[in-house]
Amino acid sequence: AQTVTQSQPEMSVQEAETVTLSCTYDTSESDYYLFWYKQPPSRQMILVIRQEAYKQQNATENRFSVNFQKAAKSFSLKISDSQLGDAAMYFCAYRSGINAGNMLTFGGGTRLMVKP
Amino acid sequence: DVKVTQSSRYLVKRTGEKVFLECVQDMDHENMFWYRQDPGLGLRLIYFSYDVKMKEKGDIPEGYSVSREKKERFSLILESASTNQTSMYLCASSLGGASGGREQYFGPGTRLTVT
Secondary structure, X not given: OOEEEOOOOEEEEEXXXXXXXXXXXXXXXXXXXXXXXXXXXXXXXXXXEEEEOOOOOOOEEXXXXXXXXXXXXXXXXXXXXXXXXXXXXXXXXXXXXXOOOOOOEEOOOEEEEEEO | OOOEEEOOOEEEEOOOOOEEEEEEEOOOOOEEEEEEEEOOOEEEEEEEEEEOOEEEEOOOOOOEEEEXXXXXXXXXXXXXXXXXXXXXXXXXXXXXXXXOOOOOEEOXXXXXXXX
């Protein structure tokens, strides 16, 4: 079974600075997808960014980018120019490429605090 | 805009009660999921459904059952609530099919307290 580990329960960053959230995963598969989801306080969880394992290029979405290291099984999220609205729980998630049910395996989460 | 709604934001039940958590999605998604979220453990899959009347166990199905009689509605049932089922419950939905990293859309969650 796949496992996803987020080793940082809490992180803090100064507004306008850059922060990197870590995620490692364990799998024997070569085809899979990785995701970062954001859960703001008292609000619904939303997708931040996704990465297909077969793509070498790191995914980017505006201020959010990933550093995908397939051999190291590492998938970190970089948030540039941090804003107060970035404060949230962030979850890393894994989906098998052969998973017809689209099931996700989540990490334990990292709480990001943004200081004004 | 995809919308996933859950019947209650907060729920307090007594030990031994039968509890129903309802989830409705409005985007004709084939897949629906129930997770529980606990601090430090992230989200753990309880059950999922890929079609009406179809269900599959997730990682932690013990003490739970589900029902999907209509495509848009997926219910989680706690047959006899226990204090260790106090948690945040999240419903999600997604398009079906095996290909692609299909996004899951989440509801706002139900915080259940069993006393």
